[in-house]
Amino acid sequence: MKVYISADMEGIAATAVWDEVDRKHKDYPAFSKQMTSEVAAACEGALAGGATEILVKDAHASGRNITAGELPKEAKLIRGWSGHPYSMMQELDESFDYVLMIGYHSWAGSGDNPLSHTMTGKAAEITVNGIKASEFLLNTYTAAIHKVPVVFLSGDEALCKHAEKLISGIHTVGVKKGVGDSVITMQPEKAVEDIRLKVAEAVARNSNDCLIDLPEHFDLMIRFNKAKDAYKASFYQDMSLEDEQIVRFKTADWMEVLKMIQFVL
Numbered sequence: 343m344k345v346y347i348s349a350d351m352e353g354i355a356a357t358a359v360w361d362e363v364d365r366k367h368k369d370y371p372a373f374s375k376q377m378t379s380e381v382a383a384a385c386e387g388a389l390a391g392g393a394t395e396i397l398v399k400d401a402h403a404s405g406r407n408i409t410a411g412e413l414p415k416e417a418k419l420i421r422g423w424s425g426h427p428y429s430m431m432q433e434l435d436e437s438f439d440y441v442l443m444i445g446y447h448s449w450a451g452s453g454d455n456p457l458s459h460t461m462t463g464k465a466a467e468i469t470v471n472g473i474k475a476s477e478f479l480l481n482t483y484t485a486a487i488h489k490v491p492v493v494f495l496s497g498d499e500a501l502c503k504h505a506e507k508l509i510s511g512i513h514t515v516g517v518k519k520g521v522g523d524s525v526i527t528m529q530p531e532k533a534v535e536d537i538r539l540k541v542a543e544a545v546a547r548n549s550n551d552c553l554i555d556l557p558e559h560f561d562l563m564i565r566f567n568k569a570k571d572a573y574k575a576s577f578y579q580d581m582s583l584e585d586e587q588i589v590r591f592k593t594a595d596w597m598e599v600l601k602m603i604q605f606v607l
């Protein structure tokens with residue numbers, strides 16, 4: 343059984359402000375250590391549930407947050423960024439049985455995590471077919487291209503609730519709740535334990551109810567924080583400027599969406 347893990351940091355237990363997820367800041371080491379612990383726990387849970395191969399993508403900022411030596415020997419780790427449009431899902435293909443997402447966070451514009459955003463800080467809001475687009479949603483669609491079910495998510499509570507609506511059989515661990523510019527967090531070691539247990543459950547069961555149907559058509563709206571970014575993006579092929587800060591992009595091909603995101607965000 344082959345398992346793919348995509349890991350971010352703004353949905354790791356206790357993270358509350360940008361300094362804590364910025365490798366140049368003195369607050370960072372404790373939180374990157376927690377990210378490593380949560381990802382290692384997901385690997386251990388996957389192995390307990392029957393995984394034989396694991397590929398982890400370190401998908402936050404520099405892509406160099408997880409300490410490779412702390413992961414089980416069955417795991418391989420992708421560090422840095424290749425430039426492939428799959429981005430946080432680099433190297434995913436149909437050979438994988440399951441996708442797990444660790445440390446994920448709410449979408450751009452959400453009030454449920456002080457670190458909410460989608461891909462970069464440029465977009466105030468992104469919608470796909472009218473649904474507020476989180477990185478979870480984008481990456482779930484990427485997994486759906488290859489018919490790989492997303493069976494587990496850890497991150498902020500609001501994103502977990504959103505995920506449970508989209509994927510009926512998904513297992514989640516909500517490690518913190520955002521309130522304004524604060525978080526109410528689970529004790530970090532408890533988060534690690536819960537992730538290990540729930541991942542083992544998630545990969546050991548039949549997960550037909552975790553595979554979503556990829557929509558046949560994609561209508562994307564991006565509302566930028568700055569009008570100058572919308573103006574520049576409007577020159578991307580098939581993009582239209584709807585308003586000073588808003589662009590729209592329509593396609594039937596998810597890969598075209600991913601390429602567009604790579605170039606305009």
Ligand SMILES: [Zn+2]
Pocket residue numbers: 350351352401402403
């Ligand atoms: Zn991140």
